[in-house]
Amino acid sequence: xxxxxxxxxxxxxxxxxxxxxxxxxxxxxxxxxxxxxxxxxxxxxxxxxxxxxxxxxxxxxxxxxxxxxxxxxxxxxxxxxxxxxxxxxxxxxxxxxxxxxxxxxxxxxx
Amino acid sequence: xxxxxxxxxxxxxxxxxxxxxxxxxxxxxxxxxxxxxxxxxxxxxxxxxxxxxxxxxxxxxxxxxxxxxxxxxxxxxxxxxxxxxxxxxxxxxxxxxxxxxxxxxxxxxxxxxxxxxxxx
Numbered sequence: 001x002x003x004x005x006x007x008x009x010x011x012x013x014x015x016x017x018x019x020x021x022x023x024x025x026x027x028x029x030x031x032x033x034x035x036x037x038x039x040x041x042x043x044x045x046x047x048x049x050x051x052x053x054x055x056x057x058x059x060x061x062x063x064x065x066x067x068x069x070x071x072x073x074x075x076x077x078x079x080x081x082x083x084x085x086x087x088x089x090x091x092x093x094x095x096x097x098x099x100x101x102x103x104x105x106x107x108x109x110x
Numbered sequence: 111x112x113x114x115x116x117x118x119x120x121x122x123x124x125x126x127x128x129x130x131x132x133x134x135x136x137x138x139x140x141x142x143x144x145x146x147x148x149x150x151x152x153x154x155x156x157x158x159x160x161x162x163x164x165x166x167x168x169x170x171x172x173x174x175x176x177x178x179x180x181x182x183x184x185x186x187x188x189x190x191x192x193x194x195x196x197x198x199x200x201x202x203x204x205x206x207x208x209x210x211x212x213x214x215x216x217x218x219x220x221x222x223x224x225x226x227x228x229x230x
Contacts, residue, residue, distance in 0.1 A: 034216035043220035094213045101155040
């Protein structure tokens with residue numbers, strides 16, 4: 001099983017500032033990495049797939065980078081609606097279809 | 111529009127089983143594979159398994175092998191997740207989520223979640 005580790009667990013940021021979230025895989029997942037946003041009481045929403053491709057309708061202030069075992073999600077200028085929990089997920093388990101998630105990073109208002 | 115609509119909240123006693131449904135609409139049912147993901151209160155996301163709505167084949171996370179069964183009904187575009195021998199640690203929100211790839215794709219579409227509470 002591939003273990004996904006996210007850091008930090010909590011990130012305190014002021015509105016308008018930049019947020020940088022990290023995700024590390026226990027072995028290479030190539031670029032098969034997704035990021036999701038989850039707000040309280042809601043289902044997760046896909047933000048980024050393929051490590052760096054924004055999903056439909058996702059604002060340009062969200063960007064993803066990395067490959068192999070180290071990945072980053074950057075929110076360039078935090079808006080009020082961006083305060084949420086963010087999860088990374090790998091999907092590079094061939095021949096198994098498992099999809100492990102990281103433990104999440106909570107982005108809170110500073 | 112494309113959506114997954116799940117069944118309502120459940121309260122079960124330890125040792126019982128629960129069956130949660132997820133009805134797809136707005137797309138061809140067999141075009142997406144369906145996953146189940148759960149989230150215990152205040153915790154992260156945990157992948158449980160996947161079903162191919164076309165042929166019905168499944169693959170389960172090792173943790174749930176022997177306790178989980180995923181099925182589908184193509185006539186109603188609905189997938190089901192049944193979890194047996196429930197214990198308090200199974201209290202969680204259960205989500206269905208769809209991907210276009212069996213091995214190698216993210217989850218484009220999510221259901222709204224179903225709260226399952228296990229309590230005596």
